[in-house]
Amino acid sequence: EEHITVSDYLLTRLEQLGVTSIFGVPGDFNMRDYIEDHPRINWIGDCNELNAAYAADGYARVKEHSIGVVVTTFGVGELSAINGIAGAFSEMVPVLHIVGVPSTVQLKTKPLLHHTLGNGRYPFDAYTKAAEQVTISQAKLMNKGHAATEIDRVLTDCITHARPVYLTLPTNMVGEQIPSRRLGVPLPRTPPANNPDVEAYVLEEIVKLVDAANQDIIILIDACAIRHDVRDEVNDLLTKTRFPVYSAPMGKTAVSEEHDRYGGIYIGSISDPAIKKKVETAKLILSIGALKSDFNTGMFTYSIPAIHTVELHSDHTLVRHAQFPGIGMKLLLPKLTAHLKQYQQGASQLDVPRFKLDVPKETDERITHTYFWPRVGKFFKKRDVIVAETGTSSFGILDVPLPDQSVFLSQILYGSIGWTVGNTLGAAIAARDKNLGRVILFVGDGSLQLTVQELSTMIHQRLTPIIFVINNDGYNIERNLHGMERKYNDIQDWKWTSLLTTLGDLDGTLSKSYTVRDKASLDKLLDDAEFAKAGKIQLVEVVMGKFDTPRALKAAAELSAKNAEKV
Amino acid sequence: EEHITVSDYLLTRLEQLGVTSIFGVPGDFNMRDYIEDHPRINWIGDCNELNAAYAADGYARVKEHSIGVVVTTFGVGELSAINGIAGAFSEMVPVLHIVGVPSTVQLKTKPLLHHTLGNGRYPFDAYTKAAEQVTISQAKLMNKGHAATEIDRVLTDCITHARPVYLTLPTNMVGEQIPSRRLGVPLPRTPPANNPDVEAYVLEEIVKLVDAANQDIIILIDACAIRHDVRDEVNDLLTKTRFPVYSAPMGKTAVSEEHDRYGGIYIGSISDPAIKKKVETAKLILSIGALKSDFNTGMFTYSIPAIHTVELHSDHTLVRHAQFPGIGMKLLLPKLTAHLKQYQQGASQLDVPRFKLDVPKETDERITHTYFWPRVGKFFKKRDVIVAETGTSSFGILDVPLPDQSVFLSQILYGSIGWTVGNTLGAAIAARDKNLGRVILFVGDGSLQLTVQELSTMIHQRLTPIIFVINNDGYNIERNLHGMERKYNDIQDWKWTSLLTTLGDLDGTLSKSYTVRDKASLDKLLDDAEFAKAGKIQLVEVVMGKFDTPRALKAAAELSAKNAEKV
Ligand SMILES: Cc1ncc(C[n+]2csc(CCOP(=O)(O)OP(=O)(O)O)c2C)c(N)n1
């Protein structure tokens, strides 16, 4: 029988899942030799573990059907990463967290090792208990006899639930030999089958509603359509039915924003009034993968009653008020398309105004949010990866139509600032694998300060993202939510344009940095072909007003204040 | 009856405990207005939450009898900080973690808010469960009727156990009015009384052993003597008995290293041979506050059998093999001193060779560890605060005698790298409060990359630490432990001397930076009176050999490899 080390077993499984890069920080209890020696998997050493977890999340988001992997040492490393793992849990991103732990003997004899919680709480159960809160399943490899099945179990959970999983690898297990036999069978990806009777009933119910709606139907697409991998099924539904489609913020780019049946972003009462009307007056809304969090729904201002709604989810379906647990959309959608294509003729007649955003004429020279976002919109190209940090960026970008085949990344539900910086690193590596276009990050000055060191890893890896830093003297989004003039919303100003040279481009040949303070210089830069080519890593400091705020953010903050009054 | 807001109740309690500064990052669910408005407590806005937790830890360590306080928002903020809290738990540092959470109504109605784990795990119990793993007690303020007692309960646990505690503050509780009555009674600090019969018996047993040892006695002091606040008691014991005293690495500076009865650092078989002999051949070892972790004991190579040992701890005593739970050293020590002062005459005759480290003559111009550490030893002054990062720094500094009244900070048990940067911020603020001397940090190039942004907060707060960055092309300590020539132990080189200007000293007037590559320039800098005055924040890049390693680290790595073979 053929044998393989536990580490190589794991790496082979990861390779089967399309993993080409693993993120992490070394520590004295981990499997990094096997990764460094692996011919087709790269070790990406990060500056710290939180950033590594963010990077694994970004990698997984861009590299669909694959997963992100982060390796840390136990205690100090894993707890540093845990907020990144929690974000992946919240936003449903498949990430494997591998933790190097002491030997199986030490785990039993419990010497007072460094990185432990000391005599107060021993041994390391505390760390696993913390991990249990933010991962969907966990395996502790204490025994080589179970290593392969345990690895397969957590990886299967990771890919089928699109949520992070946790694996501890004792130092002495790393090189243990185990049979490689199981590797011949790929890990299962297909969701559990729907009960055929229930499914048939659901289809019938939906067709009845569609019929009754008399062509007045729209599709509303959201985050879980991306996370639970039904984009192809949705596109097929669109092509065959030509129903108008709108998107929630977290569903942005799930369907091409250049699709002729695409009408734009619906965010409850924060929506563009024309879009709001189209969505809310439709007789039937076919909602796919909804995730109704505060910022994703315009602070819970959806005005689409259940009686007009069919909701498809990964593991259940709602038809008006009726619930159908276990009926998942991945298998339901193709059948639904088959039933609904008969409505194409009528649906095609429904008018869908094109989602667009013109660059306004403003006499003011300063760069305002009303100018900036439509202007960068013109700069985007097909297949760009566009990352927006929580703050003015994540709200500003919502109104901007993104090009066909572009990828939009933002952590709208979990909202941990600094996330985009590590995420851009992972996204850029995945984009390189997939031959996507440029990676373009929009990040606030406040947010960049949390995780700035990961710019260094981008330089080290010769990645060439374009990084727009919105310099507005601090936490604008926080000012709008609470404490407009408060000092705690100010930050220390930095020499933003020196960051890339200081953090690794020592001789200045690998990067370029720019400051733009007015519309003319912004325009000039965006029109510069050399800049647009993104041949090097580039950072653009965009100087904006301290109190200038995008429309959608201002509206959300007002609604948030109103909600707060009520409670 | 007088009333006060919940926030001001809490702040008054903190003020009573000597807290002058609170660290944190704003978020939309916290009490920062009350802090900003408080006349005697400062809000120190950090670049990220992990650094804020590290800073709170450093503040608590330097400001004895007080506590460190860190404020974060829930989920994203608290999980970002949790590794810093875990370090405080492991190393017994009193830190209060205040978490701003949604309103008590929202905590019950459970809307899908940002920063939550989403529909997968709702509401926020997951975060509290994670916090339970790394804090000694927790309070959720759901009801203003219990707010005062709950606040008092966790603060009392914090100061009496010297471990972190966790407090959630719903947005709507922040401003609630509660009676201020309880504030008249200060929180209790004294540990529980020892059982008088048992205590008398223990004293008698110890005196018998001392008697039998025939003056051949040494004291071995360790971490818990600092953490459980018995330095005064130990100094009194020293003065009255004149027993020789040695220190474990984590006990460094618990007793003045200039004390004429102080003999140096004991680290098991890694010790200087003369010190090793003195300690291991003593007939009786009076161990005070021992914490026998791997790095603190020379990888478990103590050679001092229980039969020759009395161990005093915060909550128990060991006399040879006999255990006395509940007999704590804080109250025992003064009585022990009273019993043992009769031995002074004899003990004084025991010779204690002075702990010193000469600067070697080396022909090589390069800066070696054998040269560097004794050389900076000559630079230190009374009342300096000296911080050493895990790595070549934490091992290199052990052999250096530190001046009287200096404070030594290092995270030898938990060993989370990057810790020193945030810690230096907190330490520097506490040092300013206490009118201590200079704050001097030694940090590796690898470690600094984890938490570098907090240099910015030091500049913002006009603190003036001296920061020595050991630039040795990566993770030297890791090379010694595993993978000497491996690429994963390399790091991206930075323009170290541009960090301070890039991260906040925009016009270059607030800071100075230097690179030293040879002994002559190091000497010149250290002899420069202007540099030594530390009037501005200063960063010194010290260029060292990639494979050069301090003696104690090399020895520890060899022992660690031997231990690994055994398991
Ligand atoms: C880890 C984390 N800490 C704190 C917060 C609370 N928070 C949300 S947005 C924000 C400020 C963002 O400032 P900036 O990046 O400058 O954004 P902008 O000024 O463009 O709004 C803060 C502190 C958070 N969401 N995540």
Ligand SMILES: Cc1ncc(C[n+]2csc(CCOP(=O)(O)OP(=O)(O)O)c2C)c(N)n1
């Ligand atoms: C948060 C965290 N991540 C990883 C480690 C594992 N680790 C211990 S020391 C070290 C390298 C330190 O390198 P550097 O600061 O350059 O030290 P030196 O070269 O002086 O030894 C690493 C990665 C750790 N202790 N803590």
Ligand SMILES: [Mg+2]
């Ligand atoms: Mg900002």
Ligand SMILES: [Mg+2]
């Ligand atoms: Mg180094």
